[in-house]
Amino acid sequence: MARKVIALVAISVGLFLIFQAAPSVEGVAGEQDKAKSEKQMKKGAEMGSKIFMQYCASCHGVDAKGGGPVAASLKKPPSDLTMVEKVDGKFPTLRIQRVIGGEDVVEPHGTREMPVWGSFFRRKGGEGFAKMDITNLTTYIESIQQ
Numbered sequence: 079m080a081r082k083v084i085a086l087v088a089i090s091v092g093l094f095l096i097f098q099a100a101p102s103v104e105g106v107a108g109e110q111d112k113a114k115s116e117k118q119m120k121k122g123a124e125m126g127s128k129i130f131m132q133y134c135a136s137c138h139g140v141d142a143k144g145g146g147p148v149a150a151s152l153k154k155p156p157s158d159l160t161m162v163e164k165v166d167g168k169f170p171t172l173r174i175q176r177v178i179g180g181e182d183v184v185e186p187h188g189t190r191e192m193p194v195w196g197s198f199f200r201r202k203g204g205e206g207f208a209k210m211d212i213t214n215l216t217t218y219i220e221s222i223q224q
């Protein structure tokens with residue numbers, strides 16, 4: 079009898095511990111995921127920043143505020159890319175990717191002064207690289223929002 083009681087107590091303590099532990103295991107995994115995605119974001123932003131300085135700063139400026147050396151010769155001023163989130167209310171990841179890639183025209187009519195980068199990056203490194211470049215550029219732009 080005493081053994082049975084001890085066994086039952088042991089089982090319930092064991093179950094109790096498992097249930098206690100479960101959420102914290104999830105919590106740790108969640109933290110790790112977060113740390114991992116923060117690290118990936120940082121890496122993406124770093125890589126995006128390099129591409130940005132090379133291909134985008136001429137118009138958008140090294141600070142991305144729209145005052146690059148080529149800006150003066152354009153009909154339309156390049157967007158201040160640090161204000162996208164303020165203007166849209168929420169950072170529009172998909173829209174930005176599409177604008178850079180060229181799937182979205184920036185304005186409904188007329189000529190688009192913003193170059194189409196999707197085909198350029200594809201020519202440079204293939205479809206996979208084009209996607210990665212555009213993702214990294216978008217991550218970079220997201221990282222500089224004010």
Ligand code: HEC
Nearest residue numbers: 133134137154155156157162177178184190191192195215
């Ligand atoms: C030849 C000049 C030029 C270059 C180079 C350029 N852009 Fe632009 N970009 C513009 C102009 C002008 C606009 C304003 C929209 C328009 O064309 O009406 C714009 C708009 C944008 C927008 C839209 C912002 C919004 O909120 O709607 C994004 C995003 C953007 N550029 C990203 C980039 C990235 C990333 C690069 C480099 C890969 C780049 N641009 C290179 C001229 C340029």
